Amino acid sequence: MKKSSASHPFFAENDCGGPPISIDDAKIIYNLPFNDLLFRAQTIHRTHFNPNAVQMSRLLSIKTGGCAEDCGYCSQSAHYPTGLKASKLMEVERVTAEARKAKDAGATRYCMGAAWRSPKDRDMDTLVAMVEGVKALGMETCMTLGMLTETQAGELAQAGLDYYNHNIDTSERFYSEIITTRSFADRLDTLETVRMAGIKVCAGGILGMGETVDDRISMLLTLASLPVPPESVPINQLIPIPGSKLADADPVDPIDFVRTIALARILMPTSHLRLSAGRTEMSDEMQALCFFAGANSIFVGDTLLTADNPGEDHDTTLFRRLGLSPMPLERAV
Secondary structure, three states: OOOOOOOOOOOOOOOOOOOOOOHHHHHHHHOOOHHHHHHHHHHHHHHHOOOOEEEEEEEEEEEOOOEOOOOOOOOOEOOOOOOOOOOOOOOHHHHHHHHHHHHHOOOOEEEEEEOOOOOOHHHHHHHHHHHHHHHOOOOEEEEEOOOOOHHHHHHHHHHOOOEEEOOOEOOHHHHHHHOOOOOHHHHHHHHHHHHHOOOEEEOOEEEOOOOOHHHHHHHHHHHHOOOOOOOEEEEEEOOOOOOOOOOOOOOOOHHHHHHHHHHHHHHOOOOEEEEOOOHHHOOHHHHHHHHHHOOOEEEEOOEEOOEEOOOHHHHHHHHHHHOOEEOOHHHOO
16 A cells, blocks of 8 residues: 555654644745745744855766656656657766866765666666765765665765755655656655665755645645654756656746745754755846745756756856855855
């Protein structure tokens, strides 16, 4: 029988010992007057973080395209005619060279993503060498490789992997509308496997896929109600990919996006909230509101896996206008 998030062993009470906040309570917070919501989120944010520091990560696609999953938002799924050509796994030397460039540009965390349902055991030695090579540069490491076995997670942990990204994407209710090749419970199983291996969790979702506000709130509650909430929570704005299932999806309302960031900050006070995919479509004013609402991490560089990202010059200018500065590595948890 398919497990639901509420009955899944990795969906637990909050760390105060009481039951997780109800969706009705979360909806009340989400629907507060906008100024009140942002004030509450910013107050919580300032309790745990320097409000003017932003953690900077860099993302590299180490194996692109040809993925067996049918994620409706993804350019790399083999199920959709997106025109993306599949590639083989990169060589370790190229990955470490790219990581060195990212460090020189100010990134403190290097994220490596492969378009797989799950890695094959024959690739593990190469993946371990990538982690070790990036760690040797003095950077934090993150990987997203799909589902992991306990053995694979253990190998990556032993190599020194700091974070593992595995987004839950949306609510359990809406999940099967977006992905059918694996279940919502499969996502939670992988997060549990990663956590048990001693690797920090990076997990978030995507807005603008046709989900309701209740779906967005439910997604955040699932993350916030894990035994340990994710240390990093990427919030993506859908980039409609020509040829994909969601090519014609309507864009998310900017105010609703900011409200979601604020609720995420309130529900997960100590997590890094990352503005991820979709920043190229956000105005500077929208990004500024997101930072005020509690976002404190971005991906830098011109490309996110296969999608465009604001260039470093644009981010530098925006940071200067807002009085923001890169977060030092010792503060990036």
